Amino acid sequence: MTNARTRTGLLATVALAGVLGLAGCGVGGDDDAAAPAAKTSAAGTEGASDPQPSASEDRADESPGSGDPTAATEADSRSPGADVPRSDCTAPDLKVKLVAKGSEMNSEYYDLQLTNTGGRCAVRGYAGLSLLDGGGKQIGKPATRSQDGGAGGNVVLDNGDSAHAVVKTPGKGVTGGDCAAEPARIKVYAPGNTKAVTSSGTAGIRVCGGTLTTGPLSTSFPR
Structure with missing residues (x-):
């Protein structure tokens, strides 16, 4: 009787140990499978909440002038001709005159010349x-x-150089002789100037039909 009870107790102990062993293996397997999934989820969460800038964005931030206004100015100062100011020729250093250029398409044409007598300057x-x-x-x-x-x-002008502009008025035949008197002088304001230059070089111009126009200054009179 005693031996039967002993065998029964041993069998129960063995059975219980086997159950616990199987249970232990099952828990260990679940932990190993779950761990990588948790790391992947965490990495995904970090990427969504804190995105990293792309390489192209980094380069754009480092480009000249993107965050430093002086960078663009310094870059511009190195461009060709940037050391020559625009429209800085002043009246005391300029001579002006008109030169007749003939008739075409019922209009009389003249070359308005601004000649520099001083140091290098420019007009625009x-x-x-x-x-x-x-x-x-x-x-x-x-x-x-x-x-x-x-x-x-x-138009950059060294000493002795001239800038030119096309001056035009209708011919006498177009206006039926409605023309103003011939002037004694011309009065010219260079770009950016508040002081005028006058000259007796009128080329005999007479404004007809009350119409007188001038084009922009350029390096030469068009041929």
């Missing part, structure tokens, strides 16, 4: 032009702007 844009009588009174209205001669640009 339009000169102001008016005609004066012998007493210094303005004849008619100042010239209006046109695109005759092209788009113009920055």
Whole structure:
């Protein structure tokens, strides 16, 4: 009787140990499988909440002028011709005159010349032009702007160089002889100047039909 109970107890102990052993193996396997999944999820969460900038964005941030306004200025100062100011020729260093260029398409053409007598300077844009009588009174209205001669640009003038602009007025035949008196002088404002230059070099111009235009300054008169 005692032996039977002993065998029964031993069998139960063995059975219980086997159950615990199997249970232990099952838990260990679940932990090993779950761990990599948890790491992947954590990495995914970090990527979503804190995205890293791409290489192209890093390069854009480092480009000149993107965050430092002086960088663009320094880069511009190295460009060709950037050391020459625009429209800085002043009245005391300029001589002006008109040169007749003939008739074409019912209009009379003249070359307005601004000649530099000082150090290197530049002009850009339009000169102001008016005609004066012998007493210094303005004849008619100042010239209006046109695109005759092209788009113009920055004209750099060394000593003795000239900038040119196309001046035009209708011919006498177009206006039926409606022409103003011949001026005694021309009055010219260089771009950026508030002081005018006057000259007796009028080329005998007479404004007809009340229309007088001037184009932008350029390096030469168009041929």
